[in-house]
Amino acid sequence: MSNTETSIVLEAFVEIKHHNIALLFCNFLISQRIPAKVVPEDNTFVIFCDATQKDKAKTIFEEFIKQPHHPQYQQAAWDNGEVAEIQSDGPSIFVQFKEQFFRHAGVVTLVIFAVCWLVFLLSLFGWGNTIFNEISFFPQLTFDNLIEHPYRLIGPAFFHFSWLHIVFNTMWWWQIGGAIERTLGKWALVNLFLVSAIISNFGQFIVSGPNFGGLSGVVYALFGYVWWYGWLAPEKGLTISKPIVGFLLFFMLLGFADVLPVNMANTAHLLGLVSGCGLAWFRIKVTKQ
Numbered sequence: 249m250s251n252t253e254t255s256i257v258l259e260a261f262v263e264i265k266h267h268n269i270a271l272l273f274c275n276f277l278i279s280q281r282i283p284a285k286v287v288p289e290d291n292t293f294v295i296f297c298d299a300t301q302k303d304k305a306k307t308i309f310e311e312f313i314k315q316p317h318h319p320q321y322q323q324a325a326w327d328n329g330e331v332a333e334i335q336s337d338g339p340s341i342f343v344q345f346k347e348q349f350f351r352h353a354g355v356v357t358l359v360i361f362a363v364c365w366l367v368f369l370l371s372l373f374g375w376g377n378t379i380f381n382e383i384s385f386f387p388q389l390t391f392d393n394l395i396e397h398p399y400r401l402i403g404p405a406f407f408h409f410s411w412l413h414i415v416f417n418t419m420w421w422w423q424i425g426g427a428i429e430r431t432l433g434k435w436a437l438v439n440l441f442l443v444s445a446i447i448s449n450f451g452q453f454i455v456s457g458p459n460f461g462g463l464s465g466v467v468y469a470l471f472g473y474v475w476w477y478g479w480l481a482p483e484k485g486l487t488i489s490k491p492i493v494g495f496l497l498f499f500m501l502l503g504f505a506d507v508l509p510v511n512m513a514n515t516a517h518l519l520g521l522v523s524g525c526g527l528a529w530f531r532i533k534v535t536k537q
Contacts, residue, residue, distance in 0.1 A: 256283050256298055257298070257299045257300075258283065258284070258285060258296040258297060258298060258299065259296060259297070259299040259302065260294050260295075260296055261284075261294075261295045261296060261297045261302060261305055261306075261309075262294070262295050262309060263289075263292045263293070263294050263295075264292065264293050264294075264295065265291070265292050265293070266293075267286075267288075267293055267347065268347050268348055268351055269316050270286045270293035270295060271286055272316060272321055273295060273309065273312055273316070273321070274286045274295055276308070276312065276321045277295075277297055277305060277308065280304075280308060282297055282298055282301045282304065282305055282308075283297065283298045284296060284297040284298070284305075317351070317430055318431075318485050319427045319430070319431055319485050319486055319487065320485045320487070349422070352422070352423075352426040352427075352430070353422055353425070353426040353429070354426065354429035354430060354434055354437070355429075355434060356425075356429055356434045356437045356438055356441070357421065357422060357425045357426045357429050357437065360421060360425070360441065360463075361418050361421060361422055363406050364405075364406050364408065364414060364417070364418055364421075364463060365414065365418065367379055367383075367406045367407055367408070368407075368408050368414045371407070379407065380407055380461070382403075383399065383400065383403030383404065383406060383407060384400065384403060384404055384407065384458050384459070384461065385400055385401075385403065385404050385449055385450075385452075385453045385458040385460070386400050386453075386458060387458055389450075389453065401445070401446045401449060401450070402441075402442065402445040402446060402449065403449075404445075404449050404452075404458075404460055404461040404462070405441075405445045405449065405461075405462065405463050405465070405466055406461075406463070407461035407462070408461060408462050408463070409461060409462070410510075412510075413462055413510075416464075417462055417463040417464050417467055418463065420467045420470070420471070421463055421466070421467055421470065424467070424470040424471060424474055424488070425437055425441075425470055427474065427486065428440065428470060428473065428474065428486065431484070431485065431486045432486070432537075436531075439527075440466075440469060440470065440473055440524065440527055441466055443469075443523055443527060444465060444466045444468075444469030444470075444520050444523045444524055444527075445465065445466050447465075447519050447520070447523045448465025448466065448468075448469065448513075448515075448516035448517075448519045448520040448523065449465065449516065451515045451516060451518075451519040452465070452513050452515045452516040452519075454515075455515045456513075456515070460513045460516065462513060462516075464513060464516060464517055464520070465513065465516030465517060465519065465520035466520060467520070468496070468500065468516075468517045468518075468520035468521040468524065469520040469521065469523050469524030469527070470524060471488065471492075471493075471496050471521065471524065472520070472521040472522065472523070472524030472525040472528070473524035473525070473527055473528045474486055474487065474488045474524075474528075475488050475493055475524075475525070475528075476524070476525045476528035476529060477528040477531075477532065480528065480529065480532045480533070481532050500514070500517050500518070500521070503517060504518075
């Protein structure tokens with residue numbers, strides 16, 4: 249260990265009642281290169297930080313406590329990849345995960361997440377064909393079919409074909425959709441889901457017919473929405489890191505290159521991305537929100 253590391257003295261800085269808030273602030277301090285840790289004491293959690301940087305930490309805390317769930321704090325902690333130090337007598341990992349899972353996601357995020365998993369689990373128990381035949385896109389897109397079964401326009405988004413398929417899609421839905429709902433509200437996410445699901449499903453139907461499913465078209469819409477929202481209005485705090493942008497764009501290109509071992513709804517991905525970018529542009533440039 250270097251002399252610099254051994255010379256750091258941590259002093260108690262502030263007490264926070266909620267464990268997740270304490271961890272979030274601690275991780276944000278670390279992302280700002282201020283050594284810190286969380287120590288549970290009685291019914292609170294004490295943040296210890298570098299004694300020489302307490303003034304800077306105080307300034308950061310005054311901004312943080314006004315809006316602790318602002319995406320910039322979550323994103324900074326996520327990008328930093330640090331985990332705040334917590335003593336063994338603190339809440340269990342499962343409790344911490346559960347609290348973070350529900351704190352990050354709003355009601356719309358959780359409902360869509362739950363419906364996707366319910367449909368998937370029912371499919372595993374033998375109802376796959378029945379459910380798919382009921383919620384898949386129209387075999388033929390006619391006016392009568394549209395009037396009788398309008399839910400089929402979005403139905404394919406809820407059906408997934410494998411564990412990898414649903415885990416990948418619902419993970420990104422929870423992460424990005426939760427950030428959108430917390431920042432812009434539930435109706436912004438509902439609108440984004442409906443528009444992108446209809447556009448991506450309709451496009452995929454035109455290209456390949458009705459035998460497709462998955463939330464990935466919507467996920468790419470969420471990605472495109474946050475990407476362009478952060479680009480056009482960075483002051484709003486709804487952003488996505490450049491490595492994630494690169495990963496999702498590269499993954500989509502791999503699908504079009506047809507080198508992946510699974511069938512990809514490439515048209516749905518592309519149209520979802522375009523619709524998400526377009527909705528972000530419309531909200532910022534036209535509605536001025």
